[in-house]
Amino acid sequence: xxxxxxxxxxxxxxxxxxxxxxxxxxxxxxxxxxxxxxxxxxxxxxxxxxxxxxxxxxxxxxxxxxxxxxxxxxxxxxxxxxxxxxxxxxxxxxxxxxxxxxxxxxx
Amino acid sequence: xxxxxxxxxxxxxxxxxxxxxxxxxxxxxxxxxxxxxxxxxxxxxxxxxxxxxxxxxxxxxxxxxxxxxxxxxxxxxxxxxxxxxxxxxxxxxxxxxxxxxxxxxxxxxxxxxxxxxxxx
Numbered sequence: 077x078x079x080x081x082x083x084x085x086x087x088x089x090x091x092x093x094x095x096x097x098x099x100x101x102x103x104x105x106x107x108x109x110x111x112x113x114x115x116x117x118x119x120x121x122x123x124x125x126x127x128x129x130x131x132x133x134x135x136x137x138x139x140x141x142x143x144x145x146x147x148x149x150x151x152x153x154x155x156x157x158x159x160x161x162x163x164x165x166x167x168x169x170x171x172x173x174x175x176x177x178x179x180x181x182x183x
Numbered sequence: 184x185x186x187x188x189x190x191x192x193x194x195x196x197x198x199x200x201x202x203x204x205x206x207x208x209x210x211x212x213x214x215x216x217x218x219x220x221x222x223x224x225x226x227x228x229x230x231x232x233x234x235x236x237x238x239x240x241x242x243x244x245x246x247x248x249x250x251x252x253x254x255x256x257x258x259x260x261x262x263x264x265x266x267x268x269x270x271x272x273x274x275x276x277x278x279x280x281x282x283x284x285x286x287x288x289x290x291x292x293x294x295x296x297x298x299x300x301x302x303x
Contacts, residue, residue: 077245112228121293125291131291167287170233171244171246175227
């Protein structure tokens with residue numbers, strides 16, 4: 077199985093900050109990398125697919141980059157509604173696997 | 184509007200059987216694979232397996248193979264996740280999610296989740 081490792085596991089940031097979350101795959105997954113946001117008690121929501129494509133309806137302050145084994149999710153100008161847990165997920169091959177999550181908390 | 188609506192919360196005893204459901208609407212149900220994802224209390228997301236509703240072909244994660252069964256009834260646009268003998272460790276939230284396309288392979292729509300509690 078492909079292992080996905082996110083860092084950090086949690087972070088504290090203020091409204092307006094720029095936040096960067098990284099995700100590393102245990103082998104090359106080309107650009108088969110997706111990012112999800114999950115708020116407490118809610119289902120995950122797709123933010124970014126294919127490493128850098130913004131899902132329809134997702135604010136442009138969210139962006140993704142990377143290829144191969146190293147990927148980044150960036151949130152420019154963090155908003156109150158962005159406090160959540162973020163997961164990366166590889167879709168290169170099955171079993172599809174997720175990172176352990178990064179919890180973004182209010183500073 | 185695309186929607187995946189899951190069945191309600193369930194409480195069972197160890198050893199009992201259970202089937203939960205996920206009904207799709209607002210799109211062609213047979214065009215998109217349906218996936219099941221587990222989230223244990225306070226933990227992350229785990230992909231369990233998927234089904235092609237057009238022909239009921241399934242693909243399981245080795246971690247779940249043999250312990251759960253995924254099925255679908257395309258006539259009523261519904262996918263199922265089934266256990267024949269539950270364990271306490273099956274206590275979790277279970278989500279169904281639609282696979283967007285064969286090219287992108289992301290989960291673009293999710294059900295609201297079904298909480299399964301297994302306790303004696």
